[in-house]
């Protein structure tokens with residue numbers, strides 16, 4: 001068996017032991033069947049890394065560029081070349097199975113990773129992406145650990161056991177750092193545990209929506225349903241022994257910093273109680289409370305009067321059977337995009353109340369199961385699933401970032417923010433026109449007047465075709481009031497319903513709103529920030545709050561695309577590296593310098609001012625009452641990664657356990 005517990009090769013230093021490794025346990029027949037359906041550009045990239053030989057990314061093995069968001073399996077090769085590629089792959093992979101071909105001892109240079117991807121996609125990808133891509137592929141380290149285990153007890157409390165809390169917990173566990181993870185729910189998984197409405201699933205491709213260092217090679221669908229995501233996060237928690245550190249059904253009341261001991265007191269109690277019953281002490285507290293989990297209940301008169309069940313999508317009640325019911329849905333965002341098509345096949349009638357139409361993009365793989373061949377290749381061919389992920393990461397991430405940047409000289413500002421954004425607008429408009437060709441009255445209400453990406457761009461889950469169903473009605477008149485029997489609109493029409501569903505989103509600008517945090521001198525984080533106006537250095541840390549870090553904090557939501565998981569992992573790496581430094585150097589506290597924090601935020605504001613969100617014209621949960629974009633990051637992944645992947649100690653004021661601060665610049669906050 002050529003595999004070690006550390007794939008791809010221990011010398012690469014890529015991952016702690018226990019990470020995903022492809023299995024050489026397969027038959028010739030299984031291999032042949034899968035190769036017949038393989039994605040040829042990805043197969044070539046895999047052979048290039050496995051053999052260390054660039055002949056697989058040179059003439060005559062140069063694929064053409066994909067034309068749409070699909071996988072472009074053929075690579076544009078003619079039959080003869082495709083057959084040659086499969087034949088070579090068969091020999092090499094059999095050799096790998098037999099231990100005759102082994103992964104090169106030396107890791108590929110980062111530039112080679114970028115250049116292989118560039119060949120696979122037939123487009124330029126800057127060499128600077130190499131290291132980031134290698135980390136995303138699980139081929140280069142994105143983890144830190146103390147040089148030696150802590151000599152004195154060191155404890156971390158993580159608040160929240162959703163995606164970011166679990167990623168943090170797993171990394172701390174791998175680094176040998178003791179932690180407790182607290183969550184109000186009875187299970188880990190956060191969003192994917194809480195949201196169970198009909199149709200709920202991920203609208204980011206599944207293969208991007210997994211940890212780089214513990215991917216899932218066998219997703220059932222290209223866009224996985226909620227139950228599978230919930231199972232993935234629970235399985236991770238099981239395999240990485242997170243449950244042994246977990247306090248579930250437990251609410252954090254207050255986290256307060258004790259200056260005398262440079263530690264935090266975290267008061268906790270049962271999730272359904274109003275009072276804390278216990279205090280945990282921590283050297284470091286990490287908030288992983290998420291961004292999209294405090295339901296926003298609209299201020300519509302009469303909501304309490306409705307006689308039937310009225311519920312928010314994020315608080316779904318599985319006992320509600322929509323069969324034969326008339327359902328009123330308020331909202332047309334990402335949650336409604338999934339709920340409305342799903343409920344329309346169960347309910348008797350669905351009325352959709354739309355305040356603003358949404359841009360939604362077709363995706364060739366939406367709704368498609370992952371076939372057996374792809375699952376085999378992901379599980380057994382070295383680097384295959386990693387390349388698949390990296391190509392999604394690029395194509396759905398930084399490749400599209402420029403579409404969101406305002407060109408002040410663009411003559412059609414308003415409908416679009418630049419030429420490429422306008423081209424996308426034309427493409428999406430054409431798509432809506434095609435979908436609603438037979439329904440001019442729906443078409444007139446369905447083309448947004450704001451630029452694409454002004455609100456989160458959605459993947460079409462059958463929205464437009466659902467609107468054309470006989471049992472679905474789109475209402476665009478303003479809602480006046482909710483009544484006992486339904487919803488009355490401003491045109492005086494009563495729309496009766498048995499069930500009222502609020503697909504009205506979340507209080508996203510209330511960052512960390514579910515916890516009270518008291519820093520140095522008892523200062524309250526939310527008072528320091530002002531209502532709905534959170535700011536942090538790198539979205540991670542705030543002056544006056546030593547040893548306190550946020551994951552998915554202010555201005556870290558990557559609104560251009562890609563995956564929340566990549567940004568979260570980068571933050572996890574930054575925090576783990578800081579914690580490892582604290583342990584190694586016996587530091588009592590680490591606190592970001594106020595000037596560094598302020599300079600970062602000034603840069604962020606300037607970058608934000610160039611984005612489609614700041615351009616205005618849309619209502620969006622990204623923006624607070626004062627008009628500032630609080631949730632989203634203006635950076636490309638590569639820019640953010642360059643800032644966070646290695647903490648710069650000069651950015652921080654640190655104190656040693658027994659001594660005065662070793663850098664000056666006391667906080668002014």
Ligand code: NAP
Pocket residue numbers: 201202203204292298299300330331332333334335336338353354355356456479503504505506619620621
């Ligand atoms: P959302 O995008 O904020 O959409 C809320 C909807 O409710 C909007 O259409 C909004 O209209 C409408 N609304 C709010 N208050 C209203 C009122 N008083 N009267 C009428 N309409 C009202 O919320 P969401 O759909 O829950 O999505 C939030 C985020 O969650 C997404 O952007 C995404 O990041 C995440 N999410 C992800 C997935 C996934 O598949 N990965 C699925 C669901 C959610 P306006 O547009 O006019 O404000």
